[in-house]
Amino acid sequence: xxxxxxxxxxxxxGLILEAGNAEDYKTGDWRTERxxxxxxxxxxxxxxWINCPDLSIIVENGEFKEFDLxxxxxxxxxxxxxPRKAIHMESER
Amino acid sequence: xxxxxxxxGDDSAxxxxxxxxxxxxxxxxxTPQTELMQNFAQFHADGDVRTELIxxxxxxxAMSACVGASAAGGRVMTATSxxxxxxxxxxxxxxxxxxxxxxxxxxxxxxSGPINIHCDHSDSMGSRDTGWLQIYGExxxxxxxxxxxxxxxxxxxxxxxxxxxxxxxxxxxxxxxxVDMLEDEVVQEFVGEFEPQYPLLxxxxxxxxxxxxxxxxxxxxxxxxxxxxxxxxxxxxxxxKEYEKISGRSYQMLETFGMEDAETAVIxxxxxxxxxxxxxxxxxxxxxxxxMVKIRCFRPFxxxxxxxxxxxxxxxxxxxxxxxxxxxxxxLFNETRNTLYDEDEKPDVxxxxxxxxxxxxxxxxxxxxYSQLEKIASTxxxxxxxxxxxxxx
Numbered sequence: 001x002x003x004x005x006x007x008x009x010x011x012x013x014g015l016i017l018e019a020g021n022a023e024d025y026k027t028g029d030w031r032t033e034r035x036x037x038x039x040x041x042x043x044x045x046x047x048x049w050i051n052c053p054d055l056s057i058i059v060e061n062g063e064f065k066e067f068d069l070x071x072x073x074x075x076x077x078x079x080x081x082x083p084r085k086a087i088h089m090e091s092e093r
Numbered sequence: 094x095x096x097x098x099x100x101x102g103d104d105s106a107x108x109x110x111x112x113x114x115x116x117x118x119x120x121x122x123x124t125p126q127t128e129l130m131q132n133f134a135q136f137h138a139d140g141d142v143r144t145e146l147i148x149x150x151x152x153x154x155a156m157s158a159c160v161g162a163s164a165a166g167g168r169v170m171t172a173t174s175x176x177x178x179x180x181x182x183x184x185x186x187x188x189x190x191x192x193x194x195x196x197x198x199x200x201x202x203x204x205s206g207p208i209n210i211h212c213d214h215s216d217s218m219g220s221r222d223t224g225w226l227q228i229y230g231e232x233x234x235x236x237x238x239x240x241x242x243x244x245x246x247x248x249x250x251x252x253x254x255x256x257x258x259x260x261x262x263x264x265x266x267x268x269x270x271x272v273d274m275l276e277d278e279v280v281q282e283f284v285g286e287f288e289p290q291y292p293l294l295x296x297x298x299x300x301x302x303x304x305x306x307x308x309x310x311x312x313x314x315x316x317x318x319x320x321x322x323x324x325x326x327x328x329x330x331x332x333x334k335e336y337e338k339i340s341g342r343s344y345q346m347l348e349t350f351g352m353e354d355a356e357t358a359v360i361x362x363x364x365x366x367x368x369x370x371x372x373x374x375x376x377x378x379x380x381x382x383x384x385m386v387k388i389r390c391f392r393p394f395x396x397x398x399x400x401x402x403x404x405x406x407x408x409x410x411x412x413x414x415x416x417x418x419x420x421x422x423x424x425l426f427n428e429t430r431n432t433l434y435d436e437d438e439k440p441d442v443x444x445x446x447x448x449x450x451x452x453x454x455x456x457x458x459x460x461x462x463y464s465q466l467e468k469i470a471s472t473x474x475x476x477x478x479x480x481x482x483x484x485x486x
Contacts, residue, residue, distance in 0.1 A: 004309060012314075013317070014191075014314045
């Protein structure tokens with residue numbers, strides 16, 4: 001706690017004065033299960049990318065690249081919507 | 094040049110709102126506030142204000158719309174009573190903690206049940222710890238003056254806290270008295286241009302209101318609010334003085350009557366101060382050393398000033414128009430007794446709960462209170478610390 005700024009040094013009322021800084025807030029450690037992809041089955045349809053509520057499907061050149069595990073909360077929507085069952089959830093433990 | 098008109102408290106507050114001409118008003122009608130909003134809606138319909146008037150489906154929505162409009166960057170006002178204030182509850186805290194300078198008239202009315210439309214202070218006393226400033230007005234004149242000052246107090250850069258102005262339901266809100274009113278231009282100049290802070294509509298500087306705030310920052314944000322409230326007394330005094338310059342009417346944290354050499358005193362809020370003042374006049378003519386303290390600003394509570402004005406007083410009776418069921422005495426008693434606790438020489442304090450659900454109180458009852466205080470002063474014995482005035486057994 002000691003390294004965090006005190007009440008005299010932060011914006012009032014819990015306001016966030018910087019746009020787009022949700023990226024700085026790592027929510028990956030909320031996860032109890034992580035998504036795992038079977039690249040053999042993946043057809044890069046990107047339905048997981050459309051449905052991910054946390055923008056945690058990283059796409060490069062129109063193809064699935066990786067999961068953003070710093071922000072993925074492990075909700076499992078990607079695994080549920082994948083038409084090829086290419087994604088499954090594994091326990092973090 | 095001031096204009097005098099016969100107005101009730103709802104009218105005078107609505108008239109002040111017309112002169113302030115806020116950017117947004119979101120409200121829902123409830124007795125006895127209805128006439129205030131009806132009047133303001135008429136001003137709106139007649140094109141006398143530029144206000145965006147949002148008629149909502151509940152007080153919860155009214156206060157929510159006020160929060161949104163204030164965060165967007167507008168000067169925002171509303172009004173309510175009783176159940177309406179209760180329905181606003183969770184949003185009252187949000188308005189205060191987001192530091193939104195909303196000004197609201199609360200026309201005091203008992204909270205159900207059983208259902209009742211008449212005056213007591215249980216509605217606003219329940220919201221005394223929400224982070225809003227609370228100013229209690231005695232009559233339609235004060236309802237008018239407080240409404241104008243509330244805008245300036247709330248918007249003061251040292252505060253940015255919402256303010257609620259109370260007046261007694263029906264007793265003040267529906268009883269016509271002479272009200273002296275400032276010219277529109279004078280009020281406009283006094284309230285000035287609204288200076289938004291971190292407005293959502295400033296597209297060049299986007300901000301987020303209301304993000305998740307857990308154990309690592311919530312306490313710090315609450316501390317900022319506590320710090321702002323600690324500056325409120327100074328601001329209330331400053332604005333009061335400034336307002337006196339344009340109106341000739343003086344407004345402080347509290348008002349005293351006959352306190353110079355008083356041995357017994359009554360502390361009271363709102364319209365009952367008028368009845369008490371008149372009682373004090375009568376008793377003083379009989380040579381009794383009695384006085385009255387009217388608390389104008391209940392939040393923040395004028396701790397130091399109250400200690401000061403009660404110096405030398407032997408017994409104090411607090412007149413509470415709400416009860417603190419299960420607490421040791423009602424709110425005004427609690428604040429007063431707590432305030433005096435650390436003083437070496439302090440008056441005895443006894444509590445009189447009165448007027449619940451609009452039960453009338455007159456000079457006879459208040460005279461009786463002063464006799465009881467006098468008896469305690471002479472015998473030094475308190476038979477009953479907390480009594481209930483005018484209730485049938």
